[in-house]
Amino acid sequence: MQQRPPARASVLETLLLGVTVLIPTLAQGAILRRPRMVRLAARFDTNRSANRTLANLRRRHGAGPVSITVPGRRVVLLLSPQDARHLFSATPASLTPANREKAGGLRHFEPDGVLISPTEVRPERRAFNEAVLDWGAPAHRLFPALAPRIRAEAQALLTRHLDSDRPLGWDDFSAAFWRVIRRVVLGDTARDDHRITELLAALRADANWLNLLRPKERTREAFLAGVRAYVERAEPDSLAALVAATPCAEGAEPAGQIPHWLFAYDAAAIATYSALALLAGHPEHTDRVHTEIDGTEPDQPATADALPLLRACVLESLRLWPTSLAILRDTTAETTWHNGTTTPAGTGIVFSSSFFHRDAQHLPYADEFEPDAWLDGRNQGNWALAPFSHGPAKCPGQDLVLFTAATFLSALLRDHRALLLLPRRPLVPPAPLPHTIDHTALRFALTPK
Numbered sequence: 001m002q003q004r005p006p007a008r009a010s011v012l013e014t015l016l017l018g019v020t021v022l023i024p025t026l027a028q029g030a031i032l033r034r035p036r037m038v039r040l041a042a043r044f045d046t047n048r049s050a051n052r053t054l055a056n057l058r059r060r061h062g063a064g065p066v067s068i069t070v071p072g073r074r075v076v077l078l079l080s081p082q083d084a085r086h087l088f089s090a091t092p093a094s095l096t097p098a099n100r101e102k103a104g105g106l107r108h109f110e111p112d113g114v115l116i117s118p119t120e121v122r123p124e125r126r127a128f129n130e131a132v133l134d135w136g137a138p139a140h141r142l143f144p145a146l147a148p149r150i151r152a153e154a155q156a157l158l159t160r161h162l163d164s165d166r167p168l169g170w171d172d173f174s175a176a177f178w179r180v181i182r183r184v185v186l187g188d189t190a191r192d193d194h195r196i197t198e199l200l201a202a203l204r205a206d207a208n209w210l211n212l213l214r215p216k217e218r219t220r221e222a223f224l225a226g227v228r229a230y231v232e233r234a235e236p237d238s239l240a241a242l243v244a245a246t247p248c249a250e251g252a253e254p255a256g257q258i259p260h261w262l263f264a265y266d267a268a269a270i271a272t273y274s275a276l277a278l279l280a281g282h283p284e285h286t287d288r289v290h291t292e293i294d295g296t297e298p299d300q301p302a303t304a305d306a307l308p309l310l311r312a313c314v315l316e317s318l319r320l321w322p323t324s325l326a327i328l329r330d331t332t333a334e335t336t337w338h339n340g341t342t343t344p345a346g347t348g349i350v351f352s353s354s355f356f357h358r359d360a361q362h363l364p365y366a367d368e369f370e371p372d373a374w375l376d377g378r379n380q381g382n383w384a385l386a387p388f389s390h391g392p393a394k395c396p397g398q399d400l401v402l403f404t405a406a407t408f409l410s411a412l413l414r415d416h417r418a419l420l421l422l423p424r425r426p427l428v429p430p431a432p433l434p435h436t437i438d439h440t441a442l443r444f445a446l447t448p449k
């Protein structure tokens with residue numbers, strides 16, 4: 001059979017992709033959000049424009065992949081769920097997650113992270129991540145020990161809010177969530193170690209520039225040395241202690257996996273806070289969440305059995321407003337897509353999460369808050385919905401994230417209701433939900449239920 005390349009975007013289409021997809025994504029900060037740019041993006045709902053551009057591209061060229069001309073780089077955009085499935089299931093065999101641009105960004109703070117590791121050492125690093133994060137287990141072994149710590153931080157946040165006459169805002173929420181992240185990953189003594197978060201933030205800010213900046217070696221070394229010190233301390237009931245105690249193959253770089261966990265956990269704060277906004281705008285779901293929480297003991301770990309709906313609300317927040325705007329791969333061998341077109345090795349492949357998650361052609365509830373779709377099978381087997389990716393490189397932290405978010409939210413909501421004070425344009429039906437929100441602008445009042 002003769003090989004045929006994917007359809008090619010015209011010059012005008014390429015320009016439109018640059019203006020509506022690439023520039024807004026990079027401007028908001030792929031690795032560390034830039035608050036002013038996020039505010040601007042939300043004001044113009046840039047993800048909605050990006051969605052329209054990609055939908056029009058599919059209308060004109062069909063559902064096969066579309067290649068775009070970028071100087072010095074072959075790049076292909078995926079537009080169909082079948083190709084999304086191939087992207088995820090053929091990873092890492094012929095599609096490496098260590099994509100050139102992603103690696104260029106993440107090497108600033110996690111040079112040994114599994115996600116950007118060369119194929120030769122990827123298996124031992126993935127195995128190590130799975131071992132520490134209890135991948136595939138019904139619940140992580142640390143959940144019973146972590147639940148009271150997470151609840152204590154949420155309750156402290158609640159008390160501070162109730163004792164003040166100020167709305168609950170992002171800065172306080174994020175600070176509380178970072179205390180949780182540091183305690184879970186590094187141990188209780190890291191609770192107030194703001195320096196390690198700041199070092200990471202400085203490196204992440206550079207990572208927003210991908211390959212364009214050279215890593216700041218001294219800052220990176222200071223950050224990595226800080227992480228290694230926590231592994232040496234191996235505080236009980238922390239992931240750092242499990243890292244220290246878990247046997248690993250040569251090349252696994254145990255401590256070198258932790259920077260990714262700290263970085264990725266930050267997205268859980270955004271997803272949790274946005275889920276609170278969704279619940280505030282959907283009182284019928286809040287009532288059901290309250291019933292669910294009332295049916296659990298405060299000490300009970302927030303597993304999928306205990307708080308399924310609350311966890312589904314967090315997944316739904318990540319579907320509506322994915323924290324990873326795109327998932328990138330590079331082909332390592334010639335790849336054939338569902339319409340028979342082929343791309344050579346060395347091609348950058350883009351899966352735009354914010355497009356697929358809101359694809360009205362395939363998802364009747366694309367712009368609605370529909371947490372039940374995660375519970376009743378409607379989203380099952382849909383490879384285009386990928387808040388935590390799919391296949392052999394799927395996020396091994398998913399269950400930990402949903403547990404943390406649900407524990408935090410259940411502590412806030414057990415005796416209270418969230419009222420959304422800002423934004424003024426409410427996130428409630430029948431208006432379709434915006435594709436872009438500025439989570440830093442959300443303000444709440446928590447009132448007794």
Ligand code: HEM
Nearest residue numbers: 114115261264265267268324387388389393395396397401
């Ligand atoms: C809301 C929070 C999170 C989201 C939305 C998320 C999502 C994702 C996604 C989409 C990927 C695939 C990335 C790609 O293919 O380019 C990924 C990979 C990964 N995530 Fe998460 N993640 C989150 C939090 C976490 C946490 C807290 C941990 C660890 C404690 C973690 C550990 C990992 C690891 C190790 C990988 C790389 C897997 C591999 O390369 O095989 N993630 N995550």
